[in-house]
Amino acid sequence: MAPLLSVPWQEVERKTTEVLGSVVFTLPFIQSLGLQQAVDQHCPYDGVLSHGQVFVIIVLNRLHSPHPLYKVGEWAAEVGLTRLLHIDPAALHDDRLADTLVAVYRHQEAIQTDLTLTAAERYGLKLEEIHYDLTSVFFRGLYAASELLRHGHSRDNKPAEVQVILGVSVSADGDVPVRSQVHPGNTADVTTQVANFHALARMLGTSDFLLTSDRSMQSAANMLAIERAGGRFLGPLSLEGSLARAVARLPERLFQRLPYTDAPANQNKKEPAVYRGAYIRPSLAVEEALTPEEKASERARRGPGRRRTKKVTRVRPHGIVIWDSQRQAQEGQERERAIQRYEQALQLAAGRLNRRRYKERAYVQERLGVLAQAHQEAASFVKVQLQGEDGGLTLQVERDQVIIDEVARLDGKWLLVSNEPLSERSKVAYMDWALERYKKGHRRVEGRMRNLKSDIPIRPLYLHNDERIGGLCLAHIVALMVFSLLERECGRKLAEEKLTFKRLIAIWSVFSLTVFQLKSGEQVCWPDDFTPRQEYLLSALRLLAPAQEILARGLSP
Numbered sequence: 001m002a003p004l005l006s007v008p009w010q011e012v013e014r015k016t017t018e019v020l021g022s023v024v025f026t027l028p029f030i031q032s033l034g035l036q037q038a039v040d041q042h043c044p045y046d047g048v049l050s051h052g053q054v055f056v057i058i059v060l061n062r063l064h065s066p067h068p069l070y071k072v073g074e075w076a077a078e079v080g081l082t083r084l085l086h087i088d089p090a091a092l093h094d095d096r097l098a099d100t101l102v103a104v105y106r107h108q109e110a111i112q113t114d115l116t117l118t119a120a121e122r123y124g125l126k127l128e129e130i131h132y133d134l135t136s137v138f139f140r141g142l143y144a145a146s147e148l149l150r151h152g153h154s155r156d157n158k159p160a161e162v163q164v165i166l167g168v169s170v171s172a173d174g175d176v177p178v179r180s181q182v183h184p185g186n187t188a189d190v191t192t193q194v195a196n197f198h199a200l201a202r203m204l205g206t207s208d209f210l211l212t213s214d215r216s217m218q219s220a221a222n223m224l225a226i227e228r229a230g231g232r233f234l235g236p237l238s239l240e241g242s243l244a245r246a247v248a249r250l251p252e253r254l255f256q257r258l259p260y261t262d263a264p265a266n267q268n269k270k271e272p273a274v275y276r277g278a279y280i281r282p283s284l285a286v287e288e289a290l291t292p293e294e295k296a297s298e299r300a301r302r303g304p305g306r307r308r309t310k311k312v313t314r315v316r317p318h319g320i321v322i323w324d325s326q327r328q329a330q331e332g333q334e335r336e337r338a339i340q341r342y343e344q345a346l347q348l349a350a351g352r353l354n355r356r357r358y359k360e361r362a363y364v365q366e367r368l369g370v371l372a373q374a375h376q377e378a379a380s381f382v383k384v385q386l387q388g389e390d391g392g393l394t395l396q397v398e399r400d401q402v403i404i405d406e407v408a409r410l411d412g413k414w415l416l417v418s419n420e421p422l423s424e425r426s427k428v429a430y431m432d433w434a435l436e437r438y439k440k441g442h443r444r445v446e447g448r449m450r451n452l453k454s455d456i457p458i459r460p461l462y463l464h465n466d467e468r469i470g471g472l473c474l475a476h477i478v479a480l481m482v483f484s485l486l487e488r489e490c491g492r493k494l495a496e497e498k499l500t501f502k503r504l505i506a507i508w509s510v511f512s513l514t515v516f517q518l519k520s521g522e523q524v525c526w527p528d529d530f531t532p533r534q535e536y537l538l539s540a541l542r543l544l545a546p547a548q549e550i551l552a553r554g555l556s557p
Contacts, residue, residue: 020079020081020511024511028546032122035478042110042111043103057081067459077089086554101475104474109202132211135155135165152165163185166452169200174485177484178203179199180473207231211233214236218417224313234418237282237417243415244410246280256427257275261275273326273327276322277322277323287312321414324414331411342381346397347397349364358393368386382398420434455501458473513525
């Protein structure tokens with residue numbers, strides 16, 4: 001790069017400016033994770049650009065311009081990225097990007113493992129506690145041959161669109177995504193839990209970590225599988241059947257006030273929630289197939305004829321029944337409003353009795369059935385009796401207070417289960433630990449899901465096949481990993497700054513490269529000097545020398 005002062009101004013044919021922006025900040029951080037090397041190791045390519053080089057550009061594009069994956073070469077040229085990396089923008093055409101997405105999807109487990117272990121080694125990322133959740137990503141277009149895109153429960157409130165389910169595991173330390181997996185759009189959440197646990201165990205080289213997840217992924221079978229593999233679990237379990245009845249019968253004296261409070265998250269509410277807990281040891285049944293040895297024993301014991309093929313195994317986790325004062329009030333109010341709406345609809349029907357079609361008993365019974373269906377949440381709490389014959393009908397409506405009181409005993413109560421050892425902790429301390437770990441973990445993973453939806457959204461674009469869809473989802477997860485690690489590092493080393501990723505980007509928004517085109521055909525490039533704030537930030541994150549090296553190497557002939 002020729003010194004600017006040595007360029008005769010009369011020799012300058014034109015001057016242009018390329019806004020590098022935060023690329024000069026995020027690129028060295030991505031390089032510190034070894035993303036290009038990890039992709040190239042697992043996805044070798046003999047072409048002009050390696051899969052690693054292309055995937056780095058895709059991830060940067062997802063971080064800084066998360067629009068549909070289109071004209072990436074033009075974007076890379078506009079922000080000076082092709083100049084810094086000595087890449088021809090024309091080489092970043094759609095087919096080349098698609099080839100890379102397919103390649104990384106086929107080796108996603110190995111690539112994510114390398115990135116996670118590098119983050120743990122280089123940045124001290126702790127992986128003893130992992131939070132797992134799922135979200136949906138909808139796509140538009142015709143995907144007749146797709147095995148991933150299906151209609152299912154839409155978390156985007158777009159039930160008419162096909163979707164994939166994206167499972168994401170984030171570390172408790174810094175809320176950093178460490179693993180992801182794409183599932184068909186109609187996948188039941190509970191079916192993903194055990195496979196995700198085993199994949200994390202392979203990645204981390206141990207099963208001794210705590211995995212927290214939401215209610216939809218907890219089941220007795222999943223708990224048994226994780227416990228047998230040497231893992232630990234924590235999460236809510238649905239209250240149903242005999243378990244719900246047992247919890248409803250728990251006397252109030254068993255519930256003890258827990259120290260945990262989420263008052264900062266509820267500071268706009270008049271009163272923060274009060275949490276009480278009761279410790280129980282539920283016995284949960286899991287039906288399993290007999291092992292070959294057990295089948296042989298069964299044959300020997302029973303002889304010919306009908307023999308059992310399954311057995312029941314019991315799981316006894318630690319159970320913490322949480323009694324949430326705010327949820328209790330909310331559920332009671334919602335039930336009362338639902339009952340009142342149902343009663344009002346019944347009163348309207350009663351006012352129409354014995355007029356026009358409402359003279360006919362059969363028609364009125366049909367209408368009452370429609371009302372009960374429309375008010376399912378309240379119908380079981382109200383007794384409705386239609387009396388009389390055609391033309392002389394009466395309607396009696398009465399609340400079933402016995403059922404209302406029975407259901408109200410569960411208001412505000414939910415169950416947390418874990419196999420984390422009690423150790424030397426008191427039961428109150430254990431219950432408080434479980435509530436805090438679940439609440440904070442749930443907020444963390446939901447926060448990253450919001451980032452994935454708003455800051456780095458996966459845009460619904462026709463990608464032709466499942467492997468490209470999976471590769472694009474991986475690119476967004478890697479971008480979210482960079483996003484999260486940068487926020488974590490700033491929180492550790494620049495805590496007083498309270499820097500979010502958006503604020504980091506803003507610091508670099510006008511960092512530019514001035515390009516002088518000389519009449520001789522030569523180009524002279526001159527980057528802006530780092531501002532004191534930019535230099536301080538790079539130094540704190542140990543990125544100053546790498547950023548300077550990228551600029552020097554990129555702007556050299």
